[in-house]
Amino acid sequence: MSQNAGGTDAIAAQQQTNNTAAIAAHAPNAKASRAVSQPVDSHSVSRRLQSELMSLMTCGDPGISAFPDGDNIFSWVGTIKGSKSTVYEGMSYKLTLKFPTDYPFKPPLVKFDTACFHPNVDQYGNICLDILQDKWSSAYDVRTILLSIQSLLGEPNNDSPLNSYAAALWNNQEEYRKANCKHFRDAGGVMAISK
Amino acid sequence: MNSDGGGASEEDRPRDDEILAFHHAIRAADAEKLEFVGDKEPLSVLAAEYEAGNPVFRAKVEKLGQTYVAIRRARGDGNCFFRSFMFSYLEHILETRDETEVKRIQKNIEQSKKALIELGYQEFTFEDFLSIFVEQLDSVLPGRESSVDIDQLVEKCRDRYISDYVVMFFRFVTSAEIRKRAEFFEPFILGLSNMNVQQFCKTSVEPMGEESDHVHITALSDALGVPVRVVYLDRSVGADGKNTDVNHHDFLPPDCPTVEMPPVVLLYRPGHYDILYTREVQNLAPVPRVEEPQDLPELKGLQEAKETPVKSIQDANSTQEAIAA
Numbered sequence: 191m192s193q194n195a196g197g198t199d200a201i202a203a204q205q206q207t208n209n210t211a212a213i214a215a216h217a218p219n220a221k222a223s224r225a226v227s228q229p230v231d232s233h234s235v236s237r238r239l240q241s242e243l244m245s246l247m248t249c250g251d252p253g254i255s256a257f258p259d260g261d262n263i264f265s266w267v268g269t270i271k272g273s274k275s276t277v278y279e280g281m282s283y284k285l286t287l288k289f290p291t292d293y294p295f296k297p298p299l300v301k302f303d304t305a306c307f308h309p310n311v312d313q314y315g316n317i318c319l320d321i322l323q324d325k326w327s328s329a330y331d332v333r334t335i336l337l338s339i340q341s342l343l344g345e346p347n348n349d350s351p352l353n354s355y356a357a358a359l360w361n362n363q364e365e366y367r368k369a370n371c372k373h374f375r376d377a378g379g380v381m382a383i384s385k
Numbered sequence: 386m387n388s389d390g391g392g393a394s395e396e397d398r399p400r401d402d403e404i405l406a407f408h409h410a411i412r413a414a415d416a417e418k419l420e421f422v423g424d425k426e427p428l429s430v431l432a433a434e435y436e437a438g439n440p441v442f443r444a445k446v447e448k449l450g451q452t453y454v455a456i457r458r459a460r461g462d463g464n465c466f467f468r469s470f471m472f473s474y475l476e477h478i479l480e481t482r483d484e485t486e487v488k489r490i491q492k493n494i495e496q497s498k499k500a501l502i503e504l505g506y507q508e509f510t511f512e513d514f515l516s517i518f519v520e521q522l523d524s525v526l527p528g529r530e531s532s533v534d535i536d537q538l539v540e541k542c543r544d545r546y547i548s549d550y551v552v553m554f555f556r557f558v559t560s561a562e563i564r565k566r567a568e569f570f571e572p573f574i575l576g577l578s579n580m581n582v583q584q585f586c587k588t589s590v591e592p593m594g595e596e597s598d599h600v601h602i603t604a605l606s607d608a609l610g611v612p613v614r615v616v617y618l619d620r621s622v623g624a625d626g627k628n629t630d631v632n633h634h635d636f637l638p639p640d641c642p643t644v645e646m647p648p649v650v651l652l653y654r655p656g657h658y659d660i661l662y663t664r665e666v667q668n669l670a671p672v673p674r675v676e677e678p679q680d681l682p683e684l685k686g687l688q689e690a691k692e693t694p695v696k697s698i699q700d701a702n703s704t705q706e707a708i709a710a
Contacts, residue, residue, distance in 0.1 A: 329510050
């Protein structure tokens with residue numbers, strides 16, 4: 191599949207620093223529905239996550255991986271490597287993915303754990319990507335999320351940045367790379383030597 | 386690193402996520418006013434709604450009454466077309482007990498499943514949604530362990546879990562049909578947006594809450610092989626500026642035998658779909674008709690539905706109550 195909604199196609203990106211506000215706005219709705227309906231079958235959610243894990247392990251996409259964090263299938267740790275020929279080449283980022291109980295109706299909360307210098311990532315690791323917000327659909331899965339974020343790294347949406355400094359610097363790729371490397375090392379990252 | 390640099394100047398205006406949260410809050414508040422599908426109401430409620438309104442609307446609502454007798458509202462949460470389709474179709478099967486039709490649609494469901502896999506969708510992303518819809522199909526046929534009556538069907542279609550799962554299944558089916566026939570749909574999509582077919586499916590079909598247009602209706606109707614009538618209630622008055630006839634469009638899937646009245650009939654008002662009930666098929670309003678259901682014309686497929694008159698009376702009673710209340 192190649193539907194990476196990240197990058198230039200990303201529609202009016204949402205700033206996510208105050209993500210709890212959006213969640214709070216959903217809450218009354220969710221509460222009201224739960225009163226009349228059966229609780230969402232958490233067994234089917236965990237079964238789906240198991241299937242996603244299997245698919246992710248067998249697909250063997252280069253540069254992305256993810257695995258449940260301990261025994262909790264609703265919380266995963268993912269890794270994304272910057273694609274070759276981008277200013278993120280050689281860098282590797284850890285992310286956390288937290289799945290809500292109504293997954294896959296609601297997207298997982300995905301954050302960079304490793305500090306990431308990027309126009310659409312804020313200082314707390316929040317990511318601004320339409321498919322993780324209003325354009326989310328159940329057709330996405332962990333694999334397509336990670337691939338979308340990987341593609342977002344090399345193709346930021348500079349129109350609606352969370353990090354305006356990074357967005358302003360983007361046009362000068364040489365300077366950007368320098369700032370990026372410094373940021374990455376400052377955050378304790380170790381550059382991989384790529385051939 | 387000043388990754389938050391430049392943020393201060395943007396403090397004054399609402400951020401995108403605040404706007405989005407506001408949008409969700411409006412929808413949530415709206416949603417609490419109405420179930421996913423409401424009760425069946427006589428068409429007179431529509432006349433009452435426009436009593437002091439636009440004269441064109443009033444004239445059209447009156448004409449609507451010549452063919453249709455009742456309306457069932459759907460919640461305006463962006464999924465109203467799919468929820469209306471779901472209820473209307475399942476209710477049609479419940480009333481006609483048409484096992485042949487269920488077998489037919491199951492073949493189409495298999496085709497859609499194949500198409501999704503060929504398009505690169507992982508089976509686990511849609512299998513749960515598919516099986517919930519198949520369960521509902523099974524439950525509206527008589528003599529099954531899970532068989533439901535109309536009240537239970539209403540209850541099921543108001544259940545968030547069931548309703549959302551079926552809506553999502555329809556969204557998958559619609560998306561697969563559009564992408565499978567991308568060349569056919571492309572010009573229509575370009576007319577609606579500046580997106581290509583894939584972008585359109587990803588942003589305007591697959592996410593919950595994205596509203597439906599004729600592209601979605603054509604695709605779902607074709608994919609499942611279910612004819613759909615959409616009756617348009619708007620302010621248009623024809624070329625002479627006086628014609629208040631109510632327009633409708635029948636979405637007829639290819640190879641579909643001609644039908645007098647599609648099983649799914651929806652009322653469209655700009656931005657919203659509700660379910661309509663026709664005079665012929667429904668035994669709703671006039672009480673004498675209910676008592677002599679044999680006299681009803683064109684009750685196709687109802688010959689063996691011996692319990693139907695009983696259900697009709699229940700329906701009529703509940704409507705009488707609705708009118709009284």
